[in-house]
Amino acid sequence: MAETTEFDHDQLGHLLADHLLEVPRFQRSFSWDESNVDEYLSDLDQARVKKVSYFMGTVVFAVSSDSGGRRQIVDGQQRLATTAILLIAIRDRLRGYGKKKQADAINERFLRGYVLSVDDDVERLILSPKDQFAYDALLEERADDLPSDNPLKACYHACAAHLKKLAPQxxxxRKLLEVSTQVEQQVQVLVAVASDLPEAYVIFETLNDRGADLTTADLLKNYLFSASKHYFNFVESQWTSLESNFEKPDDLVKFLRYEYVSRKGPTSSRKLYRSIQTDVNGSSVRVKKYIQGLIKAQAVYGALREPESPFWADVNVDVRDALYAYRRFGFEASFPVLIAAFQTWKKVDAAKLLVKVAKWSVRAQFAGRLGGGVAEDAFGETAARISDKTVTNQTGARDLLGRIIPPDSEFILAFTTYGDISVSRAKYLLAMLEKASDEKAGRPERALEWYSRNVTIEHILPQSVQNSTADPSVINQIGNLALLEKKLNHQAGSKPFINKRELYEQSQYVLTKDLAAKQDWNAASVSDRTVLLSELACRSWPMA
Incomplete structure (x- = not known):
């Protein structure tokens, strides 16, 4: 591969200006959405403000005898196409301001101009057949001819809106010219040019077969090692120790992002490397401090994933139920908050917050407030405020997380209409409802080892029910599920309800034992029991 492939460093604008490029016809179409484009434009803005270069990864080309002198784009289509569309938007805005000379220069240099070897005006970038019509329309200032859902048109409008805000008059x-200059001189890429497409794809697969997260980990490791200087031996040994705690590279990167978010607030995986690089800023002292912080944070992170960890031995707070909730519901988005709390607060106070966040997360889960970026942003912002000591107690954390914690009325409605519950989650939910029932009735507190294999989930209307009058949609709803000892569940099997009541009577779980008093069980019974359980839900998972 080394004999047939050239490796170099270049700028994204230079690639458009100095070469004729083409997307192979079998490549996927342009696929960046508005969020991808906005992130790119935002990154360019930040780099201009800081007056630093912006690195956009590796671009892989193939140049073969039948390519007509054009470099075929194997990796980098989205970045190159977006950059070209940004330059089209700059050209159009310059023309709108009467700056014809500058607009024509942009067009000639980057988009479409005379090429001596071809002896004609040609497009410097040719996209796939599916995208070329739309790209031609943008080149010819006919964006309005394109359907509203066209991805290239959406990209153009995102760029145009950004430029309008940047240069409103x-x-x-000249601010527009600064962007074109930045693209040509400051947007850095590594370039690999293979002699043919098969060779190019070997390079592409070598660069990408382990995934973007591993690339992030490798980049960060290399950067930290190179910046550590006389602390190299310490940094190397600590990083090796850190890596040994993670089976997969993407698990390591996930932790690295949670740790960064716990101190600095929300950031995406894509921005993680640049964010940490900026934070460390090439200082060997900062590298050492960062590694030391990672080791401490990893101790917390590991304990959050393991209820049996010795980390909890000296905590006089019962965190076991909460930790199992994190595991069974996948509540990891809140980990930055907990890492921040255990790094900043007294351990007992952080443990109490851990229990509260689990309860708030259950509410948010039922209400559908944990999806998307809203919850991650809320947890990230709260974590940063804990780390900078702006938030010093549970009340302050709850106030910041308020947007994802539903009030009682919304929570009860969501609880009663939620639908199917998995067995692993049902065990936790029913156990917490059982504890709330004990508390409400004034019964002594019990240690319910609901996570034990000896505790199972009983489907009151059996999963294998053949009764045509039974509504299959209610089988896995919370109202049709009950905690039941394994030996009793084995005896219950798929028997009719009337034949299982005496087994329910033998259970230690009050909410299950109560079923023995029922004369019949059907869909209406499931609905009634769900409402009954919802009355305990706010006691199980309170806001306060």
């Missing part, structure tokens, strides 16, 4: 036109 004609007198601001």
């Amino acid at each position: 004609a007198k601001d036109y």
Whole structure:
């Protein structure tokens, strides 16, 4: 591969200006959405403000005898196409401001101009057949001819809106020129040019077969090692120790992001490397401090995933139920908050917050408030405020997390209409409802080892029910599920309800024992029991 492939460093704008490029016809179409484009534009803005270069990864080309002198894009289509569309938007805005000379220069250099070897005006970038019509329309200032859902049109409008905000008046036109100059001189890429497409794909697979997260881990490791200087031996040994705690590279990167978010607030996986690089800023002292912080944070992170960890031995707070809730519901988005609390607060106070966050997360889960970026942003912002000591107690954390914690009325409605519950989650939910029932009735507190294999989930209407009058949609709803000892569940099998009541009577779980008093069980019974359980839900998972 080394004999037939050239490796170099270049700028993204130079690639468009100095070469004729083409997307192979079998490549996927342009697929960046508005969020991808906005992130790119935002990154360019930040780099200009800081007056630093912006690295956009590796671009892989193939140049073969039948390519007509054009480099075929194997990896980098989205970045190159978005950059070209950004330059089209710059050209169009310059023309709108009457800056024809500057607009024509942009067009000639980056988009479409005379090429001596071809002896004609040609497009410097050719996209796939599916995208070329739309790209031609943008080149010819016919964006309005394209359907509203066209991805290239959406990209163009995102760029145009960004430029309008950047240069709202004609007198601001030089800001547009600054962007084109930045793209040509400051947006850095590593370039691999293979002699043919098969060779290019070998390079592409070598660069990408382990995934973007591993690339992030490798980049960060290399950067930290190179910046550690006289602390190299310490940094190397600590990093090796850290890596040994993770089976997969993407698990390591997930932890690295949670740790960063716990101190600095929300950041995406894609921005993680640049964020940490900026934070460390090439200082060997900061590298050492960062590694030391990672080791401490990993102790917390590991304990959050393991209820049996010795980390909890000296905590006089019962965190076991909460930790199992994190595991069974996948509540990891809140980990930055907990890492921050255990790094900043007294351990007992952080443990109490852990229990509260689990309860708030259950509410949010039922209400559908944990999806998307809203919850991650809320947890990230709260974590940063804990780390900078702006938030010093549970009340402050709850106030910041308020947007994802539903009030009682919304929670009860969501609880009663939620639908199917998995067995692993049902065990936790029913156990917490059982504890709330004990508390409400004034019964002594019990240690319910609901996570034990000896505790099972009983489907009151059996899963294998053949009764045509039974509604299959209620089989896995919370109202049709009950905690039952394994030996009793084995005896119950798929018997009719009337034949299982005496087994329910023998259970230690009050909410299960109560079923023995029922004369019949059907869909209406499931609904009634769900409402009954919802009355305990706010006691099980309170806001306060």
